[in-house]
Amino acid sequence: MTFNRRQGLKGVLGAAVGGAMGSAALPQEAAAQTRAETLRHVMGGTVNSLDPTAPGSTRESYGVAMSVYDRLASFGRKQLDGNWVFDLDNIRGELAEKVERSADGRTLTFHLRPDATWHDGTPVTAEDIKWSLDRAVLARSLAPSQLSSGSLTKAEQFSITGPRTVEVKLDQPDRLALANLCVPFAIMVNSTLAKKHATSDDPWALAWMKENTAASGAYMVETNRPGQQLILKRNEAWKGGAGGNLPFFKRIILQTVPEAATRSNLMERGDADLSIDLASSDIPMLQQRGKVKVVSIPATNAFNAIVFNTQMAPFDNVKVRQAIAAAIPYGDIFQAAQFNRGKALFGAHWTEAPSSDFPQAMPLNLDLDRAKSLMAEAGHANGFATTFSFATSYAPFAEPMAALVKESLAKIGIDVTIQKMPDSQMATMITEKRVPFFTDSGTAWLPAPDYFFRIYFTREQRWNFSSWNNPEVNALAAAARFETDPATYDAACKRMITLLGDQVPQIMLWQANTDAVMAADVNNYTYWFHRQIDYRDLKRG
Amino acid sequence: MGFLVGRLLGLVPTLAGVVVVTFVLTHLLPGDPAVFFANSVTADAATIAAVRQKLGLDLPLWQQFFVYVGQLAHGDLGQSISTGQPVAADLLQRLPASLELTLVAFAIAIAVALPLGIAAALRPGSLLDHVCRVLSTAGVSLPTFVSGLLLIYLLYYLLGWAPEPIGRIDPFAIMPPRITGLLLIDTLLAGDTEGFGMAARQIVLPAVTMALFALAPLARMTRAAMLGVLSSEFIRTARANGLRRRTIIVSYALRNALLPIVTTLGMIFSNMLGANVLVERVFAWPGVGSYALDSLISLDYAPVQGFMLVMAGIFVLVNFVIDLLYAVIDPRTGLLTHA
Numbered sequence: 021m022t023f024n025r026r027q028g029l030k031g032v033l034g035a036a037v038g039g040a041m042g043s044a045a046l047p048q049e050a051a052a053q054t055r056a057e058t059l060r061h062v063m064g065g066t067v068n069s070l071d072p073t074a075p076g077s078t079r080e081s082y083g084v085a086m087s088v089y090d091r092l093a094s095f096g097r098k099q100l101d102g103n104w105v106f107d108l109d110n111i112r113g114e115l116a117e118k119v120e121r122s123a124d125g126r127t128l129t130f131h132l133r134p135d136a137t138w139h140d141g142t143p144v145t146a147e148d149i150k151w152s153l154d155r156a157v158l159a160r161s162l163a164p165s166q167l168s169s170g171s172l173t174k175a176e177q178f179s180i181t182g183p184r185t186v187e188v189k190l191d192q193p194d195r196l197a198l199a200n201l202c203v204p205f206a207i208m209v210n211s212t213l214a215k216k217h218a219t220s221d222d223p224w225a226l227a228w229m230k231e232n233t234a235a236s237g238a239y240m241v242e243t244n245r246p247g248q249q250l251i252l253k254r255n256e257a258w259k260g261g262a263g264g265n266l267p268f269f270k271r272i273i274l275q276t277v278p279e280a281a282t283r284s285n286l287m288e289r290g291d292a293d294l295s296i297d298l299a300s301s302d303i304p305m306l307q308q309r310g311k312v313k314v315v316s317i318p319a320t321n322a323f324n325a326i327v328f329n330t331q332m333a334p335f336d337n338v339k340v341r342q343a344i345a346a347a348i349p350y351g352d353i354f355q356a357a358q359f360n361r362g363k364a365l366f367g368a369h370w371t372e373a374p375s376s377d378f379p380q381a382m383p384l385n386l387d388l389d390r391a392k393s394l395m396a397e398a399g400h401a402n403g404f405a406t407t408f409s410f411a412t413s414y415a416p417f418a419e420p421m422a423a424l425v426k427e428s429l430a431k432i433g434i435d436v437t438i439q440k441m442p443d444s445q446m447a448t449m450i451t452e453k454r455v456p457f458f459t460d461s462g463t464a465w466l467p468a469p470d471y472f473f474r475i476y477f478t479r480e481q482r483w484n485f486s487s488w489n490n491p492e493v494n495a496l497a498a499a500a501r502f503e504t505d506p507a508t509y510d511a512a513c514k515r516m517i518t519l520l521g522d523q524v525p526q527i528m529l530w531q532a533n534t535d536a537v538m539a540a541d542v543n544n545y546t547y548w549f550h551r552q553i554d555y556r557d558l559k560r561g
Numbered sequence: 562m563g564f565l566v567g568r569l570l571g572l573v574p575t576l577a578g579v580v581v582v583t584f585v586l587t588h589l590l591p592g593d594p595a596v597f598f599a600n601s602v603t604a605d606a607a608t609i610a611a612v613r614q615k616l617g618l619d620l621p622l623w624q625q626f627f628v629y630v631g632q633l634a635h636g637d638l639g640q641s642i643s644t645g646q647p648v649a650a651d652l653l654q655r656l657p658a659s660l661e662l663t664l665v666a667f668a669i670a671i672a673v674a675l676p677l678g679i680a681a682a683l684r685p686g687s688l689l690d691h692v693c694r695v696l697s698t699a700g701v702s703l704p705t706f707v708s709g710l711l712l713i714y715l716l717y718y719l720l721g722w723a724p725e726p727i728g729r730i731d732p733f734a735i736m737p738p739r740i741t742g743l744l745l746i747d748t749l750l751a752g753d754t755e756g757f758g759m760a761a762r763q764i765v766l767p768a769v770t771m772a773l774f775a776l777a778p779l780a781r782m783t784r785a786a787m788l789g790v791l792s793s794e795f796i797r798t799a800r801a802n803g804l805r806r807r808t809i810i811v812s813y814a815l816r817n818a819l820l821p822i823v824t825t826l827g828m829i830f831s832n833m834l835g836a837n838v839l840v841e842r843v844f845a846w847p848g849v850g851s852y853a854l855d856s857l858i859s860l861d862y863a864p865v866q867g868f869m870l871v872m873a874g875i876f877v878l879v880n881f882v883i884d885l886l887y888a889v890i891d892p893r894t895g896l897l898t899h900a
Contacts, residue, residue, distance in 0.1 A: 160615070164608075285726075289717070448593040
């Protein structure tokens, strides 16, 4: 067994702690134990808020919130090709021990765990839950707009019906109401503590909760140096886990290391245990050298796409869109831009969607002859000129993609200029619908097909990248969320997918792999919808 | 004294200009911060509008400017959205880290570059002169992130001599009580020699990377200035009069060559403090440079403005000190005759 400086140091710390507690453990044993039970996660981003709902909070903050706070319920997880991924269809209680849904789907009853306590030791009450739910729909934060996607919009919907029961009433049986109570924004807060720090300007203690926690989750914040590192310690009184089990790691250290190459070095040297944001070009090398374990899982709730602005000429013409979709060299792009790492969403040959799964492989194939005749039918036999844009942070895959798109579209007479823009500028331009032809990606926390369509293919808003306004899809997506009959729901989803395949407002490309790199003895990594690490899952050995 | 007051008064319009320019420049950045910060997929137009109002971006630009100036008058640099902290607190927290790194790198650069430049000037065309040339060419042409990554790969990854290149101190170590914010000094003040050693080991690699970058202009300037002075007539006279070689080089030649060197030093110092974002990023050094860059990328106006203001202030201050040094080094500048 080799000892590095860190372990030595921890030995000293461990011995100091052990000594203080009157334990006779040997320093080496203490060191080994502490190291084994500590997980060190290095990341490029920062945790800028302990309250995930604060506007501007980073994705890393969502991961922390999952481990520090409890929600009423939690998604389960399932095995997919030997890896763990989250399971939207299998929801279990977290702070609630039991969740009941009424026959008409319009009432959800949550029975709280009798033994649940906040981090300060006080019991979790129904009043706390009511206050937290009110906060999630009323505070000026990111939560209300998310929860409204599950028809949770008003405080009157939440009522206390018993000492440990809370009821949620829905106007219509929204399919995603319960799922919305599992997302990072639906945190349950110790209201007695939070209210002490609320002011008349800030009745929901938004300011205080950015830097402090009032939680009941599996981990407590030990120290926080914003932008640098955060240390979590295990909450030994936590009961919200599957089967009531405590998480394995006693301590989690999250450190910000901005440079991806430095993160790779730390991983390979064994000084860090886990990183999910290494440079994708480094991954094959890391795999080859074999000092670390690489878990690659296609992001099942995400997609990359080439987008047309369907409200802007010439892309308002469906024939032009179909022509371009037939002129994209899919295989070459997947290879050059993504090294085939991920799941392809092109290459199918159906005219009617075979299933209601989404995203699924679409009928997109390279066929230049068809492309040329479609261009002629559209009245653009001589082609036209356009711009293909992408954000700087997408450059690693968007640059090869753009080059191949340019080369291939030249063959059907389209002259493409490539434009690379800073992310913030690109975001604004897309929101203002001023980009004609570009690449973007999307993720849905709740990957139900109707939710995908509602966010990415309907309404005049940023995430409807293509500004698609298809009356049939609009109507189907609006109705599907309240559909209680599984067969009708399935049929509606299939129809929307079929229309997407035919009208190609955007060209679906792939679901990229998320590459989680971890020490060889770290197990049980799960891909979660929020694309962060849930520290509660992980184990060593 | 009049000179001092005059110079100090001259700083006021400069800083006022900086305030205006930083404000205008940051608001000229393409992109809408409200869109960027309300980045959840369910954020609708109302959420974005609420964020915009919260950030005060719904006001006309000139009103935003007066709000900003009003804040400044109270010493308030605004609030960072991405870290969620007041900008002044963030800068105060991070400035010592950059300062410590810069000072150490600066000391290393001076300790190497000055003797090297002088030696090269004394023996032009010698092996030492070539070493000086190679070193300064390499220093200029190697971007700092390349030399930084190279040093990490060699000394940390392959050889394991250097500690892990993250931050200023081991993550498990207990920070010394904050007095100056400079860890090397605070640990000593607290009598914590182990902590001092740890902080010192941690700073070596980034400081050397930064020093490599600073070395080049300094060594070349020293060499050029010394060459010029050494070939002048008073040195020949001094030699003819049989003065000691040491006296000639140090008291006569170096003293006269010092003006351009000090100018270069001032410029390098200011540059190192603000512009070495890349070193800070590569070594995860929690300094102001990486802070400003992150804020810039995420369209967080307040920290960018605060950073530019503080940097301009330091720049102006350093120039002021250099001016004073001129007067001390070379009485002929006449700057001190009114004193």
